[in-house]
Amino acid sequence: MNPVQIRATMDLYPSSRATLAGVTHDLEASADPCDSFRCKRGKTCKLNEDNKLGCVCQVPSECPASLNELDHVCGTDNKTYDTSCELFATKCNLEGSKKGHRLHLDYTGPCKLIPPCQDTELIQFPLRMRDWLKNVLLQLYEHDTTSPGFLTSKQRFRVKKIFESERRLHAGDHPVELLEQDFEKNYNMYIYPVHWQFAQLDQHPSDRQLSHSELAPLRVPLVPMEHCTSLFFQECDSDKDKQVSFKEWTSCFGIKEGLINKMTNYMKFQT
Ligand SMILES: [Ca+2]
Numbered sequence: 001m002n003p004v005q006i007r008a009t010m011d012l013y014p015s016s017r018a019t020l021a022g023v024t025h026d027l028e029a030s031a032d033p034c035d036s037f038r039c040k041r042g043k044t045c046k047l048n049e050d051n052k053l054g055c056v057c058q059v060p061s062e063c064p065a066s067l068n069e070l071d072h073v074c075g076t077d078n079k080t081y082d083t084s085c086e087l088f089a090t091k092c093n094l095e096g097s098k099k100g101h102r103l104h105l106d107y108t109g110p111c112k113l114i115p116p117c118q119d120t121e122l123i124q125f126p127l128r129m130r131d132w133l134k135n136v137l138l139q140l141y142e143h144d145t146t147s148p149g150f151l152t153s154k155q156r157f158r159v160k161k162i163f164e165s166e167r168r169l170h171a172g173d174h175p176v177e178l179l180e181q182d183f184e185k186n187y188n189m190y191i192y193p194v195h196w197q198f199a200q201l202d203q204h205p206s207d208r209q210l211s212h213s214e215l216a217p218l219r220v221p222l223v224p225m226e227h228c229t230s231l232f233f234q235e236c237d238s239d240k241d242k243q244v245s246f247k248e249w250t251s252c253f254g255i256k257e258g259l260i261n262k263m264t265n266y267m268k269f270q271t
């Protein structure tokens with residue numbers, strides 16, 4: 001993983017939080033009944049003949065236009081959509097058809113040629129990803145010290161231990177060998193970031209399984225930068241049931257199972 005790209009993606013966390021807060025605020029300020037009526041992606045709220053609110057498929061051409069190239073998304077049909085709204089509206093209008101069933105948001109940005117992931121690259125992927133997750137958490141910790149709200153008190157307590165460790169490997173462009181050595185030497189520092197990321201994603205519902213759509217917030221921005229992303233998560237689902245279980249997730253990242261894998265402990269990572 002290119003460290004510049006890693007840093008760019010790390011910034012997604014605080015910025016997405018800010019955007020979400022903005023949306024909530026806007027909803028509260030408006031009086032249109034449709035604004036507080038939630039429809040799933042691709043649908044829009046509409047008053048029907050009985051004067052009741054309901055959700056109907058959005059017309060793709062009525063989606064707000066993209067502001068810049070960053071709004072474009074690539075669908076699994078290998079077509080570039082102007083915005084994710086346009087993609088999900090298209091999917092909704094194809095509901096019931098095979099084509100609609102297969103259409104998903106593959107990654108952010110316009111479609112491009114993603115080179116195939118080589119075996120050696122796939123082996124290196126979790127090494128860099130683990131280091132990246134650790135750095136994301138440490139960055140959130142630093143943000144949190146200047147403006148609290150990025151981490152809960154429990155999370156802060158756990159990350160503080162990593163942050164204050166004199167042995168920790170600082171963020172940078174490290175060769176794979178060094179990452180490997182550090183993982184062996186400082187194994188304990190990598191457990192929490194891997195568990196934390198799982199709990200962050202496992203929320204719809206929180207059932208110790210990650211579905212395709214739960215993985216999307218992590219996968220979608222990573223795919224255009226990291227060509228092994230899709231294959232990694234595909235392989236991670238070792239029993240091929242289309243869900244990445246907590247056990248599959250930790251084993252993908254080389255985290256051993258143990259007492260820490262018990263449900264009671266797992267709950268701690270969610271708060
Ligand atoms: Ca889940």
Ligand SMILES: [Ca+2]
Pocket residue numbers: 236237238239240241242243244245248
């Ligand atoms: Ca599975």
